[in-house]
Amino acid sequence: MTLSGNPRETLPLVKCVARARIPTTTGPDIFLHLYANDRDNKEHLAIVFGEDIRSRTLFQQRRGETQQDRMVRGAYVGRLFPGRTLADTDENSGLTLEFDESTGTLKVDPKTTWTKQDTLVRIHSECYTGETAWSARCDCGEQFDHAGKLMGVDREGDIVGGAGRGVIVYLRQEGRGIGLGEKLKAYNLQDLGADTVQANLMLQHPADGRDFSLGRAILIDLGIENVRLLTNNPDKVSQVEYQPVLHCVERVPMVPLSWTNDQEGIHSTEIEGYLRTKVERMGHLLQKPLKLHSMTKPNNSTTITTHSIV
Numbered sequence: 001m002t003l004s005g006n007p008r009e010t011l012p013l014v015k016c017v018a019r020a021r022i023p024t025t026t027g028p029d030i031f032l033h034l035y036a037n038d039r040d041n042k043e044h045l046a047i048v049f050g051e052d053i054r055s056r057t058l059f060q061q062r063r064g065e066t067q068q069d070r071m072v073r074g075a076y077v078g079r080l081f082p083g084r085t086l087a088d089t090d091e092n093s094g095l096t097l098e099f100d101e102s103t104g105t106l107k108v109d110p111k112t113t114w115t116k117q118d119t120l121v122r123i124h125s126e127c128y129t130g131e132t133a134w135s136a137r138c139d140c141g142e143q144f145d146h147a148g149k150l151m152g153v154d155r156e157g158d159i160v161g162g163a164g165r166g167v168i169v170y171l172r173q174e175g176r177g178i179g180l181g182e183k184l185k186a187y188n189l190q191d192l193g194a195d196t197v198q199a200n201l202m203l204q205h206p207a208d209g210r211d212f213s214l215g216r217a218i219l220i221d222l223g224i225e226n227v228r229l230l231t232n233n234p235d236k237v238s239q240v241e242y243q244p245v246l247h248c249v250e251r252v253p254m255v256p257l258s259w260t261n262d263q264e265g266i267h268s269t270e271i272e273g274y275l276r277t278k279v280e281r282m283g284h285l286l287q288k289p290l291k292l293h294s295m296t297k298p299n300n301s302t303t304i305t306t307h308s309i310v
């Protein structure tokens with residue numbers, strides 16, 4: 001089921017089950033968040049750049065829990081070290097989290113918790129073939145790597161990076177939501193001459209069966225309000241919005257590496273056909289950054305002007 005960005009739509013309930021710091025081979029530490037939800041049994045993830053981007057459900061105080069319980073599930077501030085006893089205070093950095101005494105909810109203090117700023121975000125759907133099996137049929141692995149790289153850097157060419165902050169929401173919806181088995185059948189139809197869209201339709205699937213409502217719910221749980229969305233897909237811009245709490249303030253394009261550099265990126269006849277289909281059949285835009293909202297504050301109130309995106 002594909003849900004629209006209708007503000008009256010009820011979002012899925014999500015709960016962050018655990019968070020852990022992951023040192024990476026290529027850049028800054030990331031914080032991997034694992035989510036449960038009330039729509040499916042899949043383990044959706046948020047790959048978070050920045051220790052201070054905090055899941056509200058993870059940090060919510062729970063009845064009867066100890067500081068050790070909080071550290072084990074990842075609800076701590078600063079950095080863990082051998083012998084640490086307090087989750088809510090990091091003695092090394094001097095940072096302390098505060099909670100509402102009656103509800104146990106995290107108090108959002110800009111000194112300890114990321115809030116309000118524009119945040120680089122990618123909503124990424126799992127692609128086993130492209131991310132793990134070295135597939136040159138699509139550019140998912142390249143886009144995933146590129147998104148992470150942009151979150152770590154201050155700038156790359158014309159694009160302002162995340163400077164160490166950002167969120168990749170990683171949704172377990174393989175093959176535009178049709179599952180890996182059906183995706184493999186679609187690949188065989190493509191080898192028989194169909195394009196990506198035709199192959200899905202021949203298998204009685206929608207051209208795109210993905211549902212981004214979980215992505216919106218996860219971003220809201222992480223306290224993200226203003227999204228700089230990394231995508232070439234104009235539909236994703238509306239799918240990430242949830243007024244009045246979640247706004248897309250900018251679309252940041254992801255130009256395939258092979259288009260700008262002959263030595264880098266994926267070079268195959270399959271990827272050229274795949275990207276052509278994205279542009280010609282699915283309306284993807286491949287162009288420079290596009291500002292979507294202009295924010296002005298007349299009479300002390302905030303007005304958001306939405307411009308047409310196509």
Ligand SMILES: [Zn+2]
Nearest residue numbers: 127130138140
């Ligand atoms: Zn892919």
